[in-house]
Amino acid sequence: PxxxxxxxxxxxxxxxxxxxxxxxxxxxxxxxxxxxxxxxxxxxxxxxxxxxxxxxxxxxxxxxxxxxxxxxxxxxxxxxxxxxxxxxxxxxxxxxxxxxxxxxxxxxxxxFRPLPNRLQRIGQADGLTYVNDSISTTPHASLAALECFAGQRIALLVGGHDRGLDWTDFMQHMAHDVPPVEIVTMGSNGPRIHAMLQPLADAGRFGLHAAADLPDAMSLARRALGEQGGVVLLSPGAPSYGAYRDYVARGRHFAELAGFDPDTISAIPGIGIA
Incomplete structure (x- = not known):
């Protein structure tokens, strides 16, 4: 898809x-x-x-x-x-x-050193682990990212450019598998994802929050995870068009908002890309 x-x-x-x-x-x-x-x-x-x-x-x-x-x-x-x-x-x-x-x-x-923006652990601060999976541009990629951190307290940042992809399978997993403790929706398809998730949130499956943009999403995720800490996972399941030039720019902004050097996390050793 x-x-x-x-x-x-x-x-x-x-x-x-x-x-x-x-x-x-x-x-x-x-x-x-x-x-x-x-x-x-x-x-x-x-x-x-x-x-x-x-x-x-x-x-x-x-x-x-x-x-x-x-x-x-x-x-x-x-x-x-x-x-x-x-x-x-x-x-x-x-x-x-x-x-x-x-x-x-x-x-x-x-x-092996994994490439940037692909399930990239960029660091820890104040009891939170920040993971940059900005290259995740389909709902199935977001599900794969969640599986990587199963058993941990996750705040998932999801949403971006709306290509009209079917999120039904994602919703099924949120209903029947162990979901993240918090989900923050954002981007142009954020309201559509939020509306689909609302019945599950109302049933107590997870906390659900609507963000205006990535900075707002980061603030909501930090607040929702609270002192217990956890993983702030940017795995949007959607492209970055409209808000950013590309997924790299989105990942760099995520790193910056988390308090890390975007140049350091974007570098690819050996081929001169930073």
Whole structure:
């Protein structure tokens, strides 16, 4: 749903993406066995390396395995969330497809530094942990971010440019899973999200607050979490258009409002971007 403005429909998006293997006929295709679209493919012209299946690279709980061999525990890596740690299986399968010793290379992930604006812990202050997930521009991305901090007191900052995306699945998770303790809505689609969440808030599922903008949202989140502390999570599930130039500018403003240097949190080591 992230790219409907270009592809027109989710089905067309899938068809277009599959052309990378069905039309381009790569010598080697590294594919996710857990994806039904990929698992159903017939690629007679390509050698297929599968991950997320018992014979290849896959995860069992938090442990990455190569077949029956346990290789390393992902809980000690700087990658937040099972979805990100699960991506390691794709990386390791690709390395192996290139003829490299992926088992020997796997420990290098311990030194990985995640990119800015992607579930980025920018620091702690006054009992609060600030997490910048400004690149989250779909409701499903916000759900993935919440999963990363399950069990903690979370104030979720959600909302932004309204592309008309369906938030029904997000609402279902808020109704049936363990929700954040506080949700602050903002942006042009903030009122729509707020209205959908209001019945759940009225039932005591979480605290619900409407903010005029990001500074207001930060103030409301801090006040709502109070002295017990917790996580202030910017994972808006929507683009930044209208309020900011892009998600980077939104993330930088979030860092600044939290009391951290936006230049420091935006830097990408090694490629000269700050």
């Amino acid at each position: 992230e790219h409907l403005d270009w592809h027109g429909s989710e089905q067309r998006y899938i068809e277009d993406k599959l052309q990378l293997v069905t039309g381009a006929a790569p010598r080697v295709a590294v594919l996710n066995a857990a994806d039904p679209h990929l698992a159903a493919l017939s690629l007679p012209g390509s050698d297929v390396v599968w991950f997320n299946q018992p014979q290849g690279w896959h995860m069992r709980g938090d442990i990455v395995h190569r077949g029956g061999q346990a290789v390393f525990d992902t809980r000690n890596t700087p990658l937040p969330g099972r979805h990100n740690r699960g991506n390691l299986c794709a990386v390791l399968a690709a390395l192996e497809a290139l003829g490299l010793d992926a088992v020997a290379l796997a420990p290098a992930v311990q030194d």
